[in-house]
Amino acid sequence: MTVKNLTVDGRDLGGDGVAAQNGRPSHHITLENLTIRGVGSEQAIVGIATNGATAWNWTIRGNTIIGAGTGMYLGNSDGANPFIAGVIERNVIRDTIGYNIEIKHQAPWPSIAGVPTGKTNTIIRNNVFTKGSNSSTGGMARPNLLLGDIPASGPGSTNGYEVYGNFFFQNPTEALFQAEGNVAFYANVLVNDSGPAVNIMRHNGSVRSIRIFGNTLVASSSGISVSGGDTAYTQSVTSNAVFAATPINAANQSANITGSYSSASTYLNNPTGPLGQLDLYPKPDTLRGTAATTTGLDALTDWNLDFNGRPRDWTIRGAYSGEGTNPGWLPRIEIKP
Secondary structure (H helix, E strand, O other): EEOOOOOEEEOOOOOOOOOOOOOEEEEEEEEEEEEEEEEOOOOOEEEEEEOOOOOEEEEEEEEEEEEOOOEEEEEOOOOOOOOOOEEEOOOOOOOOOOOEEEEEOOOOOOOOOOOOOOOOEEEEEOOOOEEEOOOOOHHHHOOOEOOOOOOOOOOOOOOOOEEEEEEEEOOOOOOOEEEEEEEEEEEEEEEOOOOOOOOEEEOOOOOOEEEEEEEEEEEEEEEEEEEEOOOOOEEEEEEEEEEEEEEOOOOOOOOEEEEOHHHHHHEEEEOOOOOOOOEEEOOOOOOEOOOOOOOOOOEEEEOOOOOOEEOOOOEEOOOOOOOOOOOOOOOOOOOOO
16 A cells, blocks of 8 residues: 655644554555654654564655654554564654654564565665654653664564764754664764764663774764663674764774864865755765775665765775765755755
8 A cells, every 4th residue: 555745733732743543454555655644742653663563574665753742652662563674765754842753673573465575675775863852851752763672582582783974963853773683784974062072872672793884974962872882792883984072982993083073074075064065975085994895784675785876996985986976965954856
């Protein structure tokens, strides 16, 4: 089923925008080019929700969610009703109170006919995530994007996430990205002038296979932090450009270029500019090194493309392949072209 080209306005009366409900399996659903607003009366009100049903093969594409309590809430708080094999691409989620998107951790799956039991990944690509002054504080503060663990055993226990080509912009009370489980995070651009960028840590499950490569980050506190990793898996941080008070805190890191938050302008064209002029493309001869090792990366979707969708030059660190004048999109709060 496809639902597209609609405006969904909840008028802040207390209901979610789009929701899978009644416990019935929900699969092969496409939500495209929706504008969802008026679902921000409190943090628990959601733009797109699947907590009421096991969901697989959903495509959520080209939607704009404005001022929701939570932009997307996929899966359920107790690990039931897992969200499986989704594609979330080219959406704008802005000014949420809580998460822009949360995909919940997963308990062992129920036996439901049609659920893909082979290895699959959920793909989150080319989205724009941003939070503002209405963000929750204290114990209610939430990252822009949070990814929970996959099942500890049985079907789905080898699944994971591919997160690439996204623009993360500002979170005044929390990190831009938090995750556990099996995660590949690459070719993303992140800016947070009020706090941390990436926290990989245990939440409800385990930190398993983590590959963070080829991203550009500017953050006022922590850049990339990886903690609590399961030693049966590898967690690696490589070929990133990170400018933060504490650029990288990870046991397994290599071939990164790092600097202080204030030094970002030495390496990048315009890392403090307003949206539309903000430009994290590298200045000439600032982010080069020996060619990064790419062993095993070719199993990932678009692993060899940069933030602009251009072929990678693995001698350049960060999200872009090139230097000097940026040939691509200058990030702003709009659907990524």
